[in-house]
Every structure is written in structure tokens, then in C-alpha cells.
Amino acid sequence: MPIDFYTHPISPPAQAVVITAKELNVELNVKEVDLFGGATRAPEYLKINPSHTVPTLVDNGFAIFESRAIITYLVNKYAPESSLYPKDAQARANVDKVLFFDASSYYPTLKTAFVPIFRRKEQPPQEAIDDLKEKIAILEAILGDSQFMAGDKITLADISLAVSIPIVKHMFSGLLTEKLAAWYDRVGKALPAVQAYEAALAKMTAEQK
Numbered sequence: 001m002p003i004d005f006y007t008h009p010i011s012p013p014a015q016a017v018v019i020t021a022k023e024l025n026v027e028l029n030v031k032e033v034d035l036f037g038g039a040t041r042a043p044e045y046l047k048i049n050p051s052h053t054v055p056t057l058v059d060n061g062f063a064i065f066e067s068r069a070i071i072t073y074l075v076n077k078y079a080p081e082s083s084l085y086p087k088d089a090q091a092r093a094n095v096d097k098v099l100f101f102d103a104s105s106y107y108p109t110l111k112t113a114f115v116p117i118f119r120r121k122e123q124p125p126q127e128a129i130d131d132l133k134e135k136i137a138i139l140e141a142i143l144g145d146s147q148f149m150a151g152d153k154i155t156l157a158d159i160s161l162a163v164s165i166p167i168v169k170h171m172f173s174g175l176l177t178e179k180l181a182a183w184y185d186r187v188g189k190a191l192p193a194v195q196a197y198e199a200a201l202a203k204m205t206a207e208q209k
């Protein structure tokens with residue numbers, strides 16, 4: 001049975017799944033959803049994802065949404081030995097810490113800042129920019145002197161965060177610190193799909209203007 005993957009090419013969280021699946025050699029049966037046409041709110045879609053978002057994965061009848069839950073599931077199920085999500089309890093906790101900080105704090109703050117620009121071509125309130133600046137400083141502190149977000153090996157933590165960095169780079173360029181820019185370049189070198197997504201996103205957003 002194929003693994004159905006409901007996605008949209010513009011979505012950063014969906015790209016985290018695409019990149020992870022590629023790294024793990026897991027084949028996805030891509031089903032592009034008409035995100036801007038409201039397809040995620042159709043009753044059939046809400047049955048597999050009541051949160052009406054992409055990405056959603058349906059693996060042989062097992063439906064799961066939330067990108068970070070999907071990427072950890074893919075490793076657990078299809079590549080349990082992968083160093084992208086180490087088995088050691090503390091090493092794994094370091095990855096989870098970043099995934100949870102990303103999901104609960106950093107990405108929502110970034111979203112508050114970019115939504116006014118993306119949807120209404122308006123500048124966000126200064127408070128939203130200040131909050132984003134603070135979250136970026138926290139990311140830099142998490143990185144510390146390591147090569148990657150959860151130590152010296154690339155993990156799911158880097159994939160999950162890297163997909164939203166193009167938004168910071170192109171909408172809030174002054175906020176990306178040198179250290180984080182260097183980390184993002186390292187991730188892009190290790191995972192060329194990260195660079196490819198940045199290029200594709202730039203093209204898609206230019207076409208939307």
C-alpha cells in the first residue's frame with residue numbers, strides 16, 4: 001500500500017516531510033491539495049485532519065497530521081536506526097526539545113510576523129518583529145557552539161527548523177544572525193533539498209505578487 005501524502009508545495013511544514021522522506025528513502029504518493037481554494041476544509045479532508053492543514057500522511061489507513069509528528073513517525077516506522085532521530089534517550093530528548101520549541105514557540109511567532117505581509121501586504125506590528133527577534137536569539141543559544149541544532153550531527157531538529165528559514169531570510173533579512181545563517185548553509189550543504197525548496201519558494205512567492 002502506498003503512503004498517501006497530502007501537501008502543497010508552498011508549505012514549509014510539508015517540506016519538512018518531503019525532505020525527511022527523501023533522506024530515509026521512503027516513497028510518498030503525493031496528493032497536492034488546493035490549499036488556497038479551501039480544500040483542507042472539505043468534509044473528507046477533515047476526517048483525516050480536523051486541523052485542516054497540510055501536511056497529512058495516510059499510511060495504509062493510519063492518518064496522521066502535524067509535520068513533526070509525521071517526521072518522527074517516518075523514522076520510527078521506516079528507519080529506526082537513522083541518526084536523524086537518535087535512539088539514545090538524551091540525544092533524542094535534545095531533538096524533541098527543538099521540535100517542541102519550534103512547534104510551540106518559534107514557528108507560531110514567525111507566523112504572526114509573516115501573515116500580515118503574506119496575506120495583506122501589510123507590515124506586521126513592531127511587537128511581532130521584536131518577539132521574532134527574541135525567538136531567533138533563543139535558537140542561536142540552542143545552537144551554541146554545535147554544528148547542528150541537537151549536536152554535531154544533522155537531525156530532524158535541523159530539518160524542521162530549516163524549512164522556515166527562507167521566510168526569515170526573505171521577509172526579515174536583518175534578523176537572521178551570522179551564526180544561524182552559517183548553520184542554515186551547513187544544513188543546505190548536507191541536504192540539497194533544503195536549498196532546492198528555498199529556490200522554489202522564492203519562485204512561487206514571486207509568482208503570487
Ligand SMILES: N[C@@H](CCC(=O)N[C@@H](CS)C(=O)NCC(=O)O)C(=O)O
Pocket residue numbers: 010011012013014035040051052053054055065066067068103
Ligand atoms: N503545526 C502544523 C502547521 C501546519 C500549517 O499551518 N499548514 C498550513 C500551510 S503552511 C495550512 O495548511 N494552513 C491551512 C489552514 O490552516 O487552514 C504542522 O507543522 O503540520
